[in-house]
Amino acid sequence: MRNLRVNYDTLIRVSRALSKSKDPEEIIRMTVESIKSALDIKGCALFLINRQSKKLEVAASTGLSTEYLKKGPVSTLRSIADSLKDGPIGIYDVSDDPRIQYPEAAKKEGIASILSVPIMVGDGAIGAIRIYTAEKWEFTLDDVNFVQALAQISGILIEMTRLYQGQKEHIEALATMCESPAL
Numbered sequence: 001m002r003n004l005r006v007n008y009d010t011l012i013r014v015s016r017a018l019s020k021s022k023d024p025e026e027i028i029r030m031t032v033e034s035i036k037s038a039l040d041i042k043g044c045a046l047f048l049i050n051r052q053s054k055k056l057e058v059a060a061s062t063g064l065s066t067e068y069l070k071k072g073p074v075s076t077l078r079s080i081a082d083s084l085k086d087g088p089i090g091i092y093d094v095s096d097d098p099r100i101q102y103p104e105a106a107k108k109e110g111i112a113s114i115l116s117v118p119i120m121v122g123d124g125a126i127g128a129i130r131i132y133t134a135e136k137w138e139f140t141l142d143d144v145n146f147v148q149a150l151a152q153i154s155g156i157l158i159e160m161t162r163l164y165q166g167q168k169e170h171i172e173a174l175a176t177m178c179e180s181p182a183l
Contacts, residue, residue: 007146010038015153024161028060031154035131035147036062042111042134046119046154047074048127049084056128064109064132071105083116084125088148090115090139106132113137117147119155126155 014034032044043063047056056074083089119127
């Protein structure tokens with residue numbers, strides 16, 4: 001991990017930029033790009049839980065191949081599932097850890113270590129941020145805290161922008177109904 005001071009500066013800059021957006025996709029994209037840049041890692045992905053299928057779906061990523069991202073469905077029950085319930089999980093060696101759902105795909109992608117951090121809103125997880133390194137990496141408390149802070153901020157903002165968009169759609173629908181000559 002880079003200098004801790006750089007990460008605080010990044011956290012302030014990113015949280016300021018994120019708070020200005022009303023687009024959840026932009027928030028998600030900025031989050032993964034900022035984490036990858038700040039930690040100088042191979043890649044980063046933000047997954048959101050599909051409420052119907054209970055699968056983690058990639059919402060945005062950077063530094064990872066399309067082939068790796070399409071390796072198969074990521075189960076909330078199998079793939080580092082404990083991080084969604086118990087908090088952040090760091091995996092030092094993906095080639096030798098039973099919690100990795102697709103170890104061969106990770107090896108082929110050149111991934112050595114993974115940190116998975118839940119995105120919490122209230123008492124429930126809405127997704128996870130995963131960081132991927134090319135070399136085996138023992139994640140420090142500072143690494144985890146930095147990613148966890150951005151996960152928390154992005155989770156809150158994703159939910160807020162979803163509510164904002166829903167409210168905006170309802171207002172537009174009401175305006176259309178009021179303008180309708182049938183009323």
